[in-house]
Amino acid sequence: MPGGQPGPRAVHRADLTWASAKGRRCRFTCSRSRPRALPRRRAPRSVPACTASATANNAGPLSAPPASRELQPGTDRLLLLLRAAMLPAGQRSALPEAEADTDPAPGAAAPLCAMAGPALRRVLRGARGRGSVVGGWGGLRPRLDKYGGVSVELAELRRPRRRERAAFGRWLRASVTQWQQEGRVAVWLHVPIFQSGLAAVAASQGFAFHHAESGSATLTRWLGEGPSRLPAFASHQVGVAGAVLDENNGKVLVVQDRNKTVSGWKFPGGLSNPGEDIGDTAVREVFEETGIKSEFKSILSIRQQHKHPGAFGKSDMYVICRLQPSSFTINFCQQECLRCEWMDLDELARTKHATPITSNVAKLLLYGYREGFDKIDITMREFPAVYTGLFYKLYHRELPESYRNIT
Numbered sequence: 001m002p003g004g005q006p007g008p009r010a011v012h013r014a015d016l017t018w019a020s021a022k023g024r025r026c027r028f029t030c031s032r033s034r035p036r037a038l039p040r041r042r043a044p045r046s047v048p049a050c051t052a053s054a055t056a057n058n059a060g061p062l063s064a065p066p067a068s069r070e071l072q073p074g075t076d077r078l079l080l081l082l083r084a085a086m087l088p089a090g091q092r093s094a095l096p097e098a099e100a101d102t103d104p105a106p107g108a109a110a111p112l113c114a115m116a117g118p119a120l121r122r123v124l125r126g127a128r129g130r131g132s133v134v135g136g137w138g139g140l141r142p143r144l145d146k147y148g149g150v151s152v153e154l155a156e157l158r159r160p161r162r163r164e165r166a167a168f169g170r171w172l173r174a175s176v177t178q179w180q181q182e183g184r185v186a187v188w189l190h191v192p193i194f195q196s197g198l199a200a201v202a203a204s205q206g207f208a209f210h211h212a213e214s215g216s217a218t219l220t221r222w223l224g225e226g227p228s229r230l231p232a233f234a235s236h237q238v239g240v241a242g243a244v245l246d247e248n249n250g251k252v253l254v255v256q257d258r259n260k261t262v263s264g265w266k267f268p269g270g271l272s273n274p275g276e277d278i279g280d281t282a283v284r285e286v287f288e289e290t291g292i293k294s295e296f297k298s299i300l301s302i303r304q305q306h307k308h309p310g311a312f313g314k315s316d317m318y319v320i321c322r323l324q325p326s327s328f329t330i331n332f333c334q335q336e337c338l339r340c341e342w343m344d345l346d347e348l349a350r351t352k353h354a355t356p357i358t359s360n361v362a363k364l365l366l367y368g369y370r371e372g373f374d375k376i377d378i379t380m381r382e383f384p385a386v387y388t389g390l391f392y393k394l395y396h397r398e399l400p401e402s403y404r405n406i407t
């Protein structure tokens with residue numbers, strides 16, 4: 001590739017010829033009048049796989065290309081990409097495995113396209129669209145995360161590509177090899193449920209399920225050194241109950257579950273929805289089960305239990321909140337509750353017909369009712385989260401004013 005500065009009307013030209021898989025002579029030429037900076041040259045490497053002549057010169061219009069010669073690695077790769085692009089779609093899978101393995105991972109396509117002029121870029125783009133092994137295979141755009149991992153969304157796959165398991169397998173193997181060479185620590189593969197067949201392909205290459213939602217599953221493969229340092233998925237479910245106390249008469253709202261084998265008095269409650277605040281769950285569950293409206297005041301207790309029945313092998317956090325009622329007429333849910341009533345708090349603290357947690361929290365609530373809720377309340381304050389622009393809730397015992405304002 002001759003050096004030197006081109007004249008103002010110089011033609012920048014690329015001319016590639018090679019023998020196709022069937023021995024046919026193929027040629028690709030593109031030229032444009034505006035020169036562009038070429039990437040720095042590396043040590044030359046020979047290309048035994050095909051006979052090739054290539055020029056990308058600034059020497060002027062119609063200068064004869066040099067005879068067959070060694071190519072630099074970038075050109076070598078470009079040639080392989082072009083060769084794949086020029087083959088009819090059905091024949092691309094017949095490319096030698098060694099060439100398929102040179103498929104750039106999507107991130108690598110950009111520099112190659114940047115090297116190419118508009119005509120060549122069109123070929124590369126077309127090749128990607130038509131199902132070649134080039135670039136981001138089928139529209140996939142792997143992204144780098146801040147921990148040095150790569151994230152791939154298979155929902156980005158273009159429709160005709162969705163059933164091509166073998167091609168996906170080749171692309172994934174080549175990409176993982178490249179990501180390993182680049183020092184990436186992990187791959188996150190997000191698989192829509194209707195493309196679950198591709199999860200099996202990934203599993204055969206060492207991927208494992210990380211977690212699943214209703215419409216997709218996420219698989220991971222650790223590429224870093226030593227055992228995986230990827231965080232595990234959720235370990236707990238969160239249940240929330242409301243101890244609704246009418247401070248005017250000292251009565252508290254209790255229910256008995258319809259579907260429990262051992263039924264004792266308990267506070268109404270249930271599982272927290274995704275993205276739901278603890279206090280909001282308590283208020284919602286109390287209303288759904290009993291028809292009573294209430295307002296969140298504080299957290300009274302938290303119970304943690306591992307291997308909780310009904311938690312699908314996960315642990316259970318059960319939070320009991322103190323609520324203040326704003327309505328008093330019970331209209332309880334017949335499917336969930338056997339009984340529901342306002343009971344004297346003093347009686348609930350003494351009865352043997354309450355679950356152990358209910359019994360303990362009833363005593364705590366009675367203490368607060370008599371001595372002041374500041375002795376038992378874990379209250380909530382809201383703060384802006386660092387980095388995210390979101391807000392979080394911080395639950396803790398009230399601080400005296402003198403400590404709250406320490407700077």
Ligand SMILES: NC(=O)C1=CN([C@@H]2O[C@H](COP(=O)(O)OP(=O)(O)OC[C@H]3O[C@@H](n4cnc5c(N)ncnc54)[C@H](O)[C@@H]3O)[C@@H](O)[C@H]2O)C=CC1
Pocket residue numbers: 237238239240259266267269270271272310316317318336355357358
């Ligand atoms: N110690 C206590 O006093 C009690 C505490 N809890 C806590 O409450 C929370 C959960 O409360 P829930 O009332 O269960 O939640 P919930 O009010 O959200 O109801 C869950 C619903 O799912 C249904 N369900 C559960 N497993 C099912 C299955 N395999 N097939 C079909 N339906 C199913 C239940 O019948 C119920 O209708 C947990 O944190 C638990 O630890 C629950 C009961 C008593």
